[in-house]
Amino acid sequence: MQQVILRNTFWLGFFAIVLWAWWVMFRMTIAPMSIMPSKYLGLFSMWAIMMAAMMGPTFVPTMRAYEDLITSADGSRSGSVGVVLGFFVVWVGFAGLIAFAQNRLIEVGVLTAMGQSVSKYFSAALLLSAGVYQFTALKDRCLDHCRSPTFQFLAHWRTGFSGGLYMGLHHGAYCVACCWGLMVIGFVGGVMDLLWMGGATLLMTLEKLPQVGRYLTRPLGVGLISWGIFTLIQ
Numbered sequence: 001m002q003q004v005i006l007r008n009t010f011w012l013g014f015f016a017i018v019l020w021a022w023w024v025m026f027r028m029t030i031a032p033m034s035i036m037p038s039k040y041l042g043l044f045s046m047w048a049i050m051m052a053a054m055m056g057p058t059f060v061p062t063m064r065a066y067e068d069l070i071t072s073a074d075g076s077r078s079g080s081v082g083v084v085l086g087f088f089v090v091w092v093g094f095a096g097l098i099a100f101a102q103n104r105l106i107e108v109g110v111l112t113a114m115g116q117s118v119s120k121y122f123s124a125a126l127l128l129s130a131g132v133y134q135f136t137a138l139k140d141r142c143l144d145h146c147r148s149p150t151f152q153f154l155a156h157w158r159t160g161f162s163g164g165l166y167m168g169l170h171h172g173a174y175c176v177a178c179c180w181g182l183m184v185i186g187f188v189g190g191v192m193d194l195l196w197m198g199g200a201t202l203l204m205t206l207e208k209l210p211q212v213g214r215y216l217t218r219p220l221g222v223g224l225i226s227w228g229i230f231t232l233i234q
Contacts, residue, residue, distance in 0.1 A: 007067070008075050012062070014084065021049045027190050040103045047095035047102075050191070054183075054201045055091050055175070057085070062171060065149035066164075073157075079164035086168020087175070092178050098183065102191070116190035120231055123188045130181030134221025143177035143217065145171070146208045160222055179204050185224070186206030188231075199203035 028046065066083055069075035097099045109212040110122050118124040133139055143153055149171070182200045189196055203220065207213040 001036060003077075003206040010080060012057070017052055023052035024049050025053050025192075025197065026134040027196065029166065029194055031214065043099040043102050044096055046191075047091050047099045050197070051091040051095050052088065054197055054204070056087075057201055058175070058205045059087055059177075062087075062146075062149040066153060068150065069153060073154075074159055075126065076160060076164075078161040080157065080173045082164025082166075083168040083171070086165040086170075087172040088168075090169055090172030090176055094180070102187070105187075111187060112190070114190050114192050115187055117187050120234070124228045126185050126188055127224050127231060130185050131221045131224030131226075131228060134217050134224065138177065139217070142174045143207060143213060145174040146178055147210045147213060154169075178207075181224075207230075 016039070052123055062180070063083065064079065066075055066080055067135065070080070102111060102115055106113060106115075111117055117126070144157055152171065153167060156167055182204055186193070186196050203216070207216055207220075
């Protein structure tokens with residue numbers, strides 16, 4: 001009974017954080033100029049919250065795999081907390097890098113204060129880079145990792161909170177390498193666009209599903225490349 005309570009509390013807390021992050025992002029889109037500063041710390045906070053909102057749903061299959069190992073192996077509740085923490089530490093680190101890049105691009109006039117590109121060449125470069133990346137061996141390797149979380153946990157198994165933290169960091173690094181392209185194209189239409197956030201979250205989630213993702217990766221690459229070419233020549 002205690003294990004059931006702990007499991008339910010864990011999942012309720014996890015989804016509460018994700019829903020809170022989406023609520024904050026929604027509030028930012030309603031009143032962007034009043035609550036989204038253009039300074040680095042403000043941008044970093046925005047991106048960190050955005051990471052929780054967008055990457056939380058994509059992480060659910062991985063956490064379900066770890067939940068299975070709590071009952072079938074020597075996984076633990078403290079280990080699951082470590083996995084989540086490690087995963088989001090990596091993504092918060094990525095948020096710091098992309099916030100720095102956005103701040104510099106705003107200063108030089110490539111992006112608006114809302115994070116939208118004002119240069120068709122910059123937009124095309126982002127789209128083409130993200131599209132070409134869909135066909136690379138590194139993308140395939142990262143997707144293989146993300147689509148088989150149980151195997152990856154067993155291959156790099158560590159026990160306890162510290163072990164979970166290690167595995168979360170390991171998985172998070174692969175996840176960033178897998179999804180960075182879909183993140184940076186947010187600059188094409190504006191990173192505060194809820195339609196882009198929702199669409200990117202859906203695509204990243206579907207890409208990680210073995211039954212669906214293998215039919216999506218290459219067509220998505222073709223679509224991004226076509227979009228980039230159209231942006232360049234229009």
